[in-house]
Amino acid sequence: MIYFDNVSKVYSSDSVALDSVTFAVEPKEFLSLVGHSGAGKSTLIKLLLAEEKPSSGNIYFESIDVHELSRKEIPYVRRKIGTVFQDFKLLPHKTAYENVSFALEAAGRDDAEIAADVPHVLELVGLADRADHFPHELSGGQQQRVAIARAIVSKPDVIVADEPTGNLDPLNTWEIVRLLGKINELGTTVILATHDKEIIDTIGKRVITFKNGRVVSDDKKGKYRL
Numbered sequence: 001m002i003y004f005d006n007v008s009k010v011y012s013s014d015s016v017a018l019d020s021v022t023f024a025v026e027p028k029e030f031l032s033l034v035g036h037s038g039a040g041k042s043t044l045i046k047l048l049l050a051e052e053k054p055s056s057g058n059i060y061f062e063s064i065d066v067h068e069l070s071r072k073e074i075p076y077v078r079r080k081i082g083t084v085f086q087d088f089k090l091l092p093h094k095t096a097y098e099n100v101s102f103a104l105e106a107a108g109r110d111d112a113e114i115a116a117d118v119p120h121v122l123e124l125v126g127l128a129d130r131a132d133h134f135p136h137e138l139s140g141g142q143q144q145r146v147a148i149a150r151a152i153v154s155k156p157d158v159i160v161a162d163e164p165t166g167n168l169d170p171l172n173t174w175e176i177v178r179l180l181g182k183i184n185e186l187g188t189t190v191i192l193a194t195h196d197k198e199i200i201d202t203i204g205k206r207v208i209t210f211k212n213g214r215v216v217s218d219d220k221k222g223k224y225r226l
Helices: 041-048 074-078 096-106 111-124 140-152 170-185 197-203
Strands: 002-012 015-025 030-034 056-061 081-085 158-162 189-194 206-211 214-219
Touching (some): 015 041, 030 041, 030 197, 041 158, 081 140, 096 111, 140 158, 140 170, 158 170, 170 189
Parallel strands (some): 030 189, 158 189
Antiparallel strands (some): 002 015, 002 056
16 A cells, blocks of 8 residues: 655765665554654655655555556545644644644535535544634543544545654543544554553554664564664
């Protein structure tokens, strides 16, 4: 489904974000990318989303080289990849319902589809009773669940979560991890970037560990090797 083929990203002679990285992600897999800050995890995500270009190597999504696409074609690939970030990135003046529906509006979905799908995903993330609340009226964990609802409402093939629990307390952290696991069980590929060893060891799924931009471990049994 996703294949990084000998990918490097060099910003300068003393700033190498990725160095000859090769790995594949299978459909419906739950993969964690781990490593200390600056190890290259976020750079990988930016390259997958075609927000940046690799210095060398190729990145394939469903057999398509994402960096061979035109500007007009890139959004079609991005719609197949839902993204969740540490800082939520919610629109502050829109309710939970409106934040989620906005993703469908941007994709050109009609009103009937929006009315059917948004309540369903808010129910899935446990926020059916918070649909009319604005972000400032929600806890950090609830805001992140809105962000996840927004990411999955378009039924993407992949969810990419970049440090999604970084701003959350332990209780909300585990709620988000369990929710990502549930989404994966429903058939969506999940790529989780984190530096939290406890989360990784508890999930028990495949883990790729990065250090100084290189893959130092690819563990099928879900252990943080640093």
